[in-house]
Amino acid sequence: MSINLSHRAKAIKPSPTLTVSALAKKMKADGVDVINFGVGEPDFNTPEAIKNAAKKAIDDDFTKYTASSGILELRQAISEKLLRDNNLKCNPNDILVSPGAKASIVFILMAICDPRDEIIIPTPYWVSYTSQVEMVDAHPVLLPTSMENNFKISAKQLDEALENLSNPKALILNSPNNPTGTVYSKEELEDIANVCLKHNILIISDEIYEKLIYDNKKHISIASISDEIREQTVVINGVSKAYAMTGWRLGYAAGPTEIIKYASRIQSHTTSCVNSMTQKAAIIALKECSSDVEDMRKKFEHRRDVLVKGLKSIPNVQCAKPEGAFYAMPDISYYLHNNSKGINNSVEFCNYLLKEFHVAIVPGSAFGADNYVRFSYANSLENIEQGLIRFRNALESL
Ligand SMILES: Cc1ncc(COP(=O)(O)O)c(C=O)c1O
Known part of the structure; x- marks a missing residue:
């Protein structure tokens, strides 16, 4: 057959x-x-305290399905982290905990994309973005950057690209960036945010490398630029890179209520939830492992x-x-x-x-x-x- x-x-x-x-x-x-x-x-x-928290969860028989979007205690810890580290006020109900940031991004794209919607991706880009966009029948629109401009898109470049698109839906921004290591400054993010507001497109801000930043630079979340832009941004983050937890599989999305609600619904019919002991371990990572x-x-x-x-x-x-x-x-x-x-x-x-x-x-x-x-x-x-x-x-x- x-x-x-x-x-x-x-x-x-x-x-x-x-x-x-x-x-x-x-x-x-x-x-x-x-x-x-x-x-x-x-x-x-993975740091010992995190491993011990997972072992304890197993010994305590914390081994059942959990709420699909993640246990409240973890979503509260993420909400506190977003306020502490990123100056972002985010209700725990507006957070989706997924099996990796990778899964969070796919569920967000599934929640927002219709066929032929255009998703802007600066190049060089993380390998999975284009495939993820194609998987939901949307269309990746690549914005080139070069070493001369430090691998950054400019607000002007984004504005011009958006003028020429018919169904622009979102920009995927990744700072610090994989593969270039580029980090956008506050001023650059402000300019990009203004263009996104002007064209009414969503920002998917992948901040998974935020803790790995050098030369005394500081990570800025584009969502923290203003209340207006926060309402138009989904922040993606997770524990894989910062806490050496790639195999544990836990990432999250934080953003507008409706988008998170529908992405959670999609997750509930696919992966159900992140495994229960990893969720307990991630609370310790976020609270105790700086x-x-x-x-x-x-x-x-x-x-x-x-x-x-x-x-x-x-x-x-x-x-x-x-x-x-x-x-x-x-x-x-x-x-x-x-x-x-x-x-x-x-x-x-x-x-x-x-x-x-x-x-x-x-x-x-x-x-x-x-x-x-x-x-x-x-x-x-x-x-x-x-x-x-x-x-x-x-x-x-x-
Ligand atoms: C830019 C970027 N986003 C997301 C991910 C996925 O992370 P996770 O392990 O949480 O799925 C990676 C992993 O390589 C990455 O480089």
Whole structure:
């Protein structure tokens, strides 16, 4: 029997970051000494207090379904966190706790999108945004940025793009950004917010890397710019990156009552709820683990400095200094256009690097930026130093 797959299924490409990681893991299992800069997750262990809270939840038999949008105690803790860290007043009822920020974004998109609605996504973008938009039959509209403007869209650029769209619905803004590490300033966010208000579009503000920010910069949530913009913004956040909890699966969306209500309804018919013990653990993460986060943040900052210095020292490689998250995105276009190995794009280069020099990085094309490659510096200093040598040797061998 042959089954016709849906147009939706056929449109979805496999996640390139997971593909690279899987290949690197397989090579490692086969005994190859691979250095993996492909992964998008902290290499640290989840802090003890968080693990203990989950163990206690199991021992207390807190193991049943919970309210679909999350237990009230957790939504209260998130509400307190939003006020404390982001100066955002948010009623616990306007918060949806999902199995990862990834799921929160999909449920929000399902709640707001009709076929052919346009969702604006600045490039380079996190790999899943375009697929998520396509999954709900909406249309991703890509807004290019470049290293010269620090990978930021301008308010003018956004305004001009919106003038030319027929069904603009939302902007997905991601600061600190994956893959570039870009962090928007308050002034830049104010200008973007004003354009969104002018065109009456929603902002989906993905702030999952907010705690990993460097050089004494401060994260600003665009929702905190004014009451007006808060009513037009859904903030996305979660515990994966800040608390080294990627496998626990807990993220959340906070935003306008109606949107959260319908997104919660969708979640209730799909994943039901986040597993009960993770919810208990996340309360401890949000309330008690700021010093663990700070320890990890400092280590990431030091690794960033080592990695970026090393990348910048390679002839004909440009690299902006990322201000947040744990990624660096060097421009290797010179080598893609000048080599004797027939390598023409970032995928071909990354395959060559992995096979010949045993270093896994992600091709820029995965993020809509083929002149670049992405390193994750969620890796030891020793591996960063060794990986830099191999990367440089690979480029020089071309
Ligand atoms: C920008 C961005 N948003 C969301 C996520 C998803 O996070 P979660 O583990 O909470 O689903 C990631 C994970 O890589 C990410 O990089």
